[in-house]
Amino acid sequence: MNFDLIHIGMMKTATTYLQNVWLKDSNYCLANIGSKEFLHHLRKNVRKDKTKSIIKTTIRTDKLKQDNQIMILSNEGFSTAFLNEINHQKQVLKFIDYTSSQLRYKTRSNQLLITVREPISWIRSIYIQSIKEGWSGSAQDFVEQQGLFLLYSLHLKMILSYYKRYFEKILILPFELLKENEDVFWNTITDTFQLPSVETRIENKLNKSLDLEKAYLLSSLNQMPPHETGKLLNFALYESVMEKYKSSKINSLYRKLVERATKSDIAKMYSLFELEAPRASFFDFHLQDNFIKSIQKNYLNYLQFYINPAFVHQYQQSFDQYIKQNFSS
Numbered sequence: 415m416n417f418d419l420i421h422i423g424m425m426k427t428a429t430t431y432l433q434n435v436w437l438k439d440s441n442y443c444l445a446n447i448g449s450k451e452f453l454h455h456l457r458k459n460v461r462k463d464k465t466k467s468i469i470k471t472t473i474r475t476d477k478l479k480q481d482n483q484i485m486i487l488s489n490e491g492f493s494t495a496f497l498n499e500i501n502h503q504k505q506v507l508k509f510i511d512y513t514s515s516q517l518r519y520k521t522r523s524n525q526l527l528i529t530v531r532e533p534i535s536w537i538r539s540i541y542i543q544s545i546k547e548g549w550s551g552s553a554q555d556f557v558e559q560q561g562l563f564l565l566y567s568l569h570l571k572m573i574l575s576y577y578k579r580y581f582e583k584i585l586i587l588p589f590e591l592l593k594e595n596e597d598v599f600w601n602t603i604t605d606t607f608q609l610p611s612v613e614t615r616i617e618n619k620l621n622k623s624l625d626l627e628k629a630y631l632l633s634s635l636n637q638m639p640p641h642e643t644g645k646l647l648n649f650a651l652y653e654s655v656m657e658k659y660k661s662s663k664i665n666s667l668y669r670k671l672v673e674r675a676t677k678s679d680i681a682k683m684y685s686l687f688e689l690e691a692p693r694a695s696f697f698d699f700h701l702q703d704n705f706i707k708s709i710q711k712n713y714l715n716y717l718q719f720y721i722n723p724a725f726v727h728q729y730q731q732s733f734d735q736y737i738k739q740n741f742s743s
Contacts, residue, residue, distance in 0.1 A: 415473055416485065417445070417521040419607055420581070423490030424567070425497075426539040427529035427589035431616065435600075436486045437476060439614040443483040448474030452520070453491045456513050460495070460505050465512040473520060484609055487521055493528065494567040497540070498549050500559060506566035511576045518580035525607050526581040530717065531589040532729045533568055533709050534736045538697065540564070542624050546669055550636040553699040565705060571712040583607065586720040590728065624673065627680050630692035632672045638687075643668045645686055649679065700740055709733065 423429050436444040452471045459467050473487060495509040496502040518524070531539075541549075541556045549556065557564060566572075577584065585606045592599045600612040624632065635643050646668050675683065684691070701709075714733060718726045 415445075415475075415521070417473075417487045417523045418484045418609065419486050419525045419527060420492075420517055420521060420523050421486065421488035421527040421529070422492035422517075422577075424493050424528065424530055424536070425490045426536055426543060427490070427531050428592055429488065429490040429529065431592075432529070433488050434616055435612060435614045436488065438616070439612055440480075441484060441610040441612070443475050443477065443479040443485050445473050445475045445485070445487045446489055447476050449487060449489045453489055456492075456516060457495055457509065460509045460512055461502055465508060468519065469516055487517075487523070492517065493573065494563070497563055498544055498547055498560070500562075503560065503562040503566070506563060507569070507572060507576075510566075510573055514576040514580055524580070524582040526577055526584045527603060527607075528573075528577075528584065528586045529589050529592075530570070530586055530721070532732050533713055534732055536568070537564060537699070539623060540567075541697075541699070542629055545624065545629055545633050545636065546673070548636050548669075550633045552633075552696050557699045557701060557705075561702070561705065565708055568709055569712045571716045574716070586717070588721055588725040590725060591722070626692055626694065626697060627677075627684075628672055628675070630696055631680060631683055631687075631689065632669060634687065634689055635668055635672065642687070646671055646683070649682075706737065 421429070421432065433444060433446045436442045437446070452469060452473050455469045455471050459465055459469070475485070479485065492513050493510070495506055537557065538553065541553050544556060544560065549560075551559070574584070583606070585603065587599060587602060591602075596615065603609065604611055649671065672680075672683070683689075710733070714726070714729055717729065
């Protein structure tokens with residue numbers, strides 16, 4: 415199946431919102447859910463070191479394509495892999511190398527969209543995502559144990575070197591532009607790739623991130639055995655969560671329960687599991703010197719060639735402020 419544009423993330427750059435817009439807009443036909451099996455085989459082949467294999471799985475659109483609709487393939491999983499899979503994180507760059515070639519072969523597109531984000535806030539957001547997917551521990555535990563995932567996922571220079579082999583037209587846009595001026599964000603995409611205008615807008619653009627109390631609670635629950643987390647079955651909220659996410663595994667539904675819980679519910683859960691209030695430092699992390707140098711060289715310095723200088727300056731200021739706060743004597 416031929417596609418007009420491929421969007422590969424990064425993760426945590428409002429990808430779900432973008433996908434919902436493309437899904438609802440009458441000018442576009444989206445493949446996102448229909449690409450999950452393809453992504454599964456990409457990861458599987460990299461894990462098994464079978465990257466010479468061509469993936470035959472079909473990518474399907476999420477809705478039936480109408481005449482004259484533009485075909486969009488969007489999946490943030492194409493920009494990195496193996497979050498929470500520590501043993502495979504040394505293969506992240508191999509995954510990106512393999513994925514870039516398979517996407518060009520499968521889609522016949524030469525147009526690529528990458529959305530990026532200020533790196534420190536991205537790390538925090540990815541850490542919280544890891545908890546949502548079963549990780550347990552503080553932010554410092556995360557950066558120490560999953561440092562390779564972070565290092566390679568922010569190696570924009572290498573990621574682009576792989577994709578440039580197969581995609582002639584590449585646009586990089588800051589996630590922050592979407593928040594500041596959505597019309598300019600969409601117009602930049604449609605003007606660059608000569609696509610029809612995107613008329614659809616959706617309220618509540620961004621998924622709410624877990625706050626400190628929810629993140630700490632979920633991190634604690636992730637290391638408890640099923641008979642402990644099963645205590646949450648008594649919560650009235652559990653039935654509505656179970657109905658909405660009935661395709662999920664029963665022993666992971668507690669994660670959705672925590673995400674949707676009110677402050678009152680959270681207080682009751684802390685009491686139920688006899689948890690103390692988390693320290694504010696649970697969200698703090700200290701990056702090693704080599705990691706800081708890599709972000710500067712392979713991400714920030716490289717972005718200056720691709721995005722508005724105002725956003726490069728904004729990213730650099732946030733990064734410098736982080737360094738100042740964490741490395742001042």
